[in-house]
Amino acid sequence: MAVKASSADNRTRSTVSLCIVIGMCCFFYILGAWQKSGFGKGDSIALEITKRTDCTILPNLSFDTHLAKQARPRDLVSPAKKFKPCPDRYTDYTPCQDQNRAMKFPRENMNYRERHCPPQKEKLHCLIPPPKGYVAPFPWPKSRDYVPFANCPYKSLTVEKAIQNWVQFEGNVFRFPGGGTQFPQGADKYIDQLASVVPIANGTVRTALDTGCGVASWGAYLLKRNVLAMSFAPRDSHEAQVQFALERGVPAVIGVLGTIKLPYPSRAFDMAHCSRCLIPWGANGGIYMMEVDRVLRPGGYWVLSGPPINWKVNYKGWQRTKKDLEAEQNKIEEIADLLCWEKVKEIGEMAIWRKRLNTESCPSRQDESSVQMCDSTNADDVWYKKMKPCVTPIPDVNDPSEVAGGAIKPFPSRLNAVPPRIANGLIPGVSSQAYQKDIKMWKKHVKAYSSVNKYLLTGRYRNIMDMNAGFGGFAAAIESPKSWVMNVVPTISKMSTLGAIYERGLIGIYHDWCEAFSTYPRTYDLIHASGLFTLYKNKCNMEDILLEMDRVLRPEGAVIMRDDVDILTKVNRLALGMKWNTRLVDHEDGPMVREKVLYAVKQYWVGGNQTAAAAA
Numbered sequence: 001m002a003v004k005a006s007s008a009d010n011r012t013r014s015t016v017s018l019c020i021v022i023g024m025c026c027f028f029y030i031l032g033a034w035q036k037s038g039f040g041k042g043d044s045i046a047l048e049i050t051k052r053t054d055c056t057i058l059p060n061l062s063f064d065t066h067l068a069k070q071a072r073p074r075d076l077v078s079p080a081k082k083f084k085p086c087p088d089r090y091t092d093y094t095p096c097q098d099q100n101r102a103m104k105f106p107r108e109n110m111n112y113r114e115r116h117c118p119p120q121k122e123k124l125h126c127l128i129p130p131p132k133g134y135v136a137p138f139p140w141p142k143s144r145d146y147v148p149f150a151n152c153p154y155k156s157l158t159v160e161k162a163i164q165n166w167v168q169f170e171g172n173v174f175r176f177p178g179g180g181t182q183f184p185q186g187a188d189k190y191i192d193q194l195a196s197v198v199p200i201a202n203g204t205v206r207t208a209l210d211t212g213c214g215v216a217s218w219g220a221y222l223l224k225r226n227v228l229a230m231s232f233a234p235r236d237s238h239e240a241q242v243q244f245a246l247e248r249g250v251p252a253v254i255g256v257l258g259t260i261k262l263p264y265p266s267r268a269f270d271m272a273h274c275s276r277c278l279i280p281w282g283a284n285g286g287i288y289m290m291e292v293d294r295v296l297r298p299g300g301y302w303v304l305s306g307p308p309i310n311w312k313v314n315y316k317g318w319q320r321t322k323k324d325l326e327a328e329q330n331k332i333e334e335i336a337d338l339l340c341w342e343k344v345k346e347i348g349e350m351a352i353w354r355k356r357l358n359t360e361s362c363p364s365r366q367d368e369s370s371v372q373m374c375d376s377t378n379a380d381d382v383w384y385k386k387m388k389p390c391v392t393p394i395p396d397v398n399d400p401s402e403v404a405g406g407a408i409k410p411f412p413s414r415l416n417a418v419p420p421r422i423a424n425g426l427i428p429g430v431s432s433q434a435y436q437k438d439i440k441m442w443k444k445h446v447k448a449y450s451s452v453n454k455y456l457l458t459g460r461y462r463n464i465m466d467m468n469a470g471f472g473g474f475a476a477a478i479e480s481p482k483s484w485v486m487n488v489v490p491t492i493s494k495m496s497t498l499g500a501i502y503e504r505g506l507i508g509i510y511h512d513w514c515e516a517f518s519t520y521p522r523t524y525d526l527i528h529a530s531g532l533f534t535l536y537k538n539k540c541n542m543e544d545i546l547l548e549m550d551r552v553l554r555p556e557g558a559v560i561m562r563d564d565v566d567i568l569t570k571v572n573r574l575a576l577g578m579k580w581n582t583r584l585v586d587h588e589d590g591p592m593v594r595e596k597v598l599y600a601v602k603q604y605w606v607g608g609n610q611t612a613a614a615a616a
C-alpha cells in the first residue's frame with residue numbers, strides 16, 4: 001500500500017531519494033547510449049526498452065540534461081558490489097533439487113526427489129551463466145512445438161522416448177510433435193476424448209493439475225481450449241522435462257508427490273490428471289489420492305490414463321500380469337469409493353472420476369467412522385507439512401444441491417467475480433468491496449506499467465511470475481491467451497489468498513522466498529514483485545532473493561518491482577551489480593508517494609568464452 005510522506009523527516013528522505021533517482025536516470029541514459037544493442041544473440045526488444053525509456057522528468061524539479069551529463073554518473077549511484085558469473089557447471093543449477101544433495105536422502109516414497117534446499121552457508125553468491133549460444137525462445141505459439149537446442153542441450157529424451165513421439169531433434173531445434181507415452185495419436189485427439197466427458201468447452205473446467213507431466217504436452221494443448229494446467233514433474237533421469245515445458249511457454253514446476261503435501265491450497269483445481277505418471281495411487285493407504293482429493297474442488301474431475309485402466313486388453317503390452325493389474329485397479333476403485341468420488345466413465349485406457357459437490361450427496365460418508373478425517377483446522381497450511389492418510393473435510397452445505405465452498409462461475413466471468421472464499425468471509429478482514437478496489441488498483445498499476453514498458457501486453461513476455469501475488473490482481477489485469485502468470489503466494493503472507501486466486505481461474509503456488517523456487521534457470525520472461533522486499537525485510541537476505549530472481553529470469557527478461565523508495569534504492573544498487581539495467585520511476589499518483597516502481601532488464605550474456613560476459 002502506498003504511504004504518503006507526512007513527517008518532515010520523510011519529506012527530506014524522499015527528496016534525497018528523488019535526487020538519486022534523477023542521478024540514476026542520467027547514468028542509464030548515458031550507459032544506454034554507450035552500449036547500443038551490441039549483444040545481438042537474444043532478441044533486441046528488451047534492450048530497445050531500456051533505450052527508449054530514457055529519463056522521467058520528475059515534476060516540479062528542474063532537470064537539465066546537459067548539466068547532468070557533465071556529472072560523473074558513477075558517483076551518483078554505484079553498484080553495491082559486482083556479482084561474478086558462477087562456473088559453467090552451474091548452468092542448470094536448481095538449488096533445492098540438486099542431484100548430489102538429493103542422494104543423501106532416502107529413495108523411499110520419492111523423498112530424495114522432494115525439495116532439499118542448501119543451508120545458508122552453501123548458497124551461491126554468483127550469477128548462473130546461460131549456456132553458450134543461448135537464444136530467446138520462439139514466440140508463442142511456435143514455442144509450443146519448437147525449442148532451440150542451445151537452450152536445453154540434452155538429447156537423452158529424444159533417444160529414450162523416441163518411439164513415443166515426445167520430442168525429436170531436428171537441426172538446431174527440438175521439435176515437439178505433441179505426442180506422449182499415453183497419447184501416440186497426439187494430445188489433441190486425447191483431449192477431444194476427455195472433453196467428451198469433462199465440460200471443458202463451456203468454461204466450467206479452467207484450472208488443472210497434471211501430476212508427472214513429462215514435457216507437458218497435455219498442458220500445452222489444453223491452452224487453446226482456455227484451460228490453464230499447472231504441470232509438475234521431478235528433476236530426474238529424464239533430463240529437464242520441466243525445463244522443456246517452460247521453454248515451450250507452458251506452465252510447469254519441478255515437483256513430486258512424495259511425503260510432503262503439494263504446495264497448493266485445498267479445493268483449488270477443477271481437474272487433476274495423470275497419464276502414466278508413475279505415482280503408486282493404490283499404495284500407502286491411498287495417501288496420494290487423498291492429497292489429490294484435498295486440492296480438487298468439489299465437483300472436480302480426476303483423470304487417470306494408462307495402467308492399470310483397461311488392463312484386460314492391454315496387459316500384454318504393459319508386460320504385467322493380469323492378476324497384478326486387476327489388484328491395482330481394485331485398490332484404486334476402493335480408495336475412490338472411500339473418497340466418495342463418482343466413477344463417471346471409462347473410455348479406452350482413460351478412467352474419469354468426479355469428486356462430489358458436497359458431503360450431503362455422499363451416502364457412504366454419512367457414516368464418518370469409515371474414513372479417517374484430517375483434523376487440521378487450516379487445510380491450506382501445507383508448506384513442508386507431511387501428508388497424512390486422512391481425508392480433508394470440505395465446507396458444510398444447507399441443501400444437497402449446493403456446492404461445498406460455493407459455486408464458481410465459468411471462465412472468463414469468474415476472473416473478476418467475487419471469489420466464494422471472499423464472499424463467504426473465509427479470508428479474515430477482506431470484504432467484497434476491498435476486493436473490488438484491489439481489481440481497480442491493479443488495472444491502474446498495469447496501465448502505468450505498460451506506458452513504461454510497452455511490450456508488457458504484446459506477448460513478448462510469455463512466462464510471467466508474480467512473486468507476491470495477493471489476490472492475483474496483476475495477473476487478472478494482464479490476462480490474455482498470449483501469456484500466463486505463476487501467482488506465488490509467500491508462505492509468510494498474512495493472508496492466505498491462493499485459494500481465491502484459483503477461484504478466479506488463475507493458477508499459482510505457495511513459496512518461501514528465503515529459498516530457491518522449484519524451477520530451472522532462465523524460465524521466466526517477466527517477474528513482478530510488489531511489496532516483496534518489505535515483506536521479507538529482516539526475514540532473509542535481499543541479496544539472496546535478487547540472485548534467485550536473476551537465476552529464474554531469462555536473458556533480456558524484465559522485472560517490475562513496487563516497493564517503498566528506501567527499499568528500492570537498496571535493491572537498485574544490488575541489481576546494478578547483477579548486470580541488470582534499471583530505472584526507478586514514481587508512483588502513477590506522483591512523486592510524493594513513497595511507493596515507487598523499479599524497472600529492470602537483465603542484460604544478455606552467456607557463460608563459456610563469451611566476451612559479453614566480461615563486458616558490463
Ligand SMILES: *[C@@H]1O[C@H](CO)[C@@H](O)[C@H](O)[C@H]1NC(C)=O
Nearest residue numbers: 058059060061590591592593
Ligand atoms: C507541483 O507544481 C504544481 C503546479 O506548478 C503544484 O500545483 C503542485 O502542488 C506542485 N507539487 C509539489 C509536490 O510541490
Ligand SMILES: *[C@@H]1O[C@H](CO)[C@@H](O)[C@H](O)[C@H]1NC(C)=O
Nearest residue numbers: 198199200202203204409410
Ligand atoms: C457446461 O457443460 C456441462 C456438461 O455439459 C453442464 O453440466 C454445465 O451446466 C455447463 N455449464 C454451463 C455454465 O453452461
Ligand SMILES: *[C@@H]1O[C@H](CO)[C@@H](O)[C@H](O)[C@H]1NC(C)=O
Nearest residue numbers: 088131132133607608609610
Ligand atoms: C574456451 O576457449 C579455450 C581457448 O580459447 C578453449 O580451449 C575452450 O575449449 C573454450 N571453451 C568453451 C566452453 O568454448
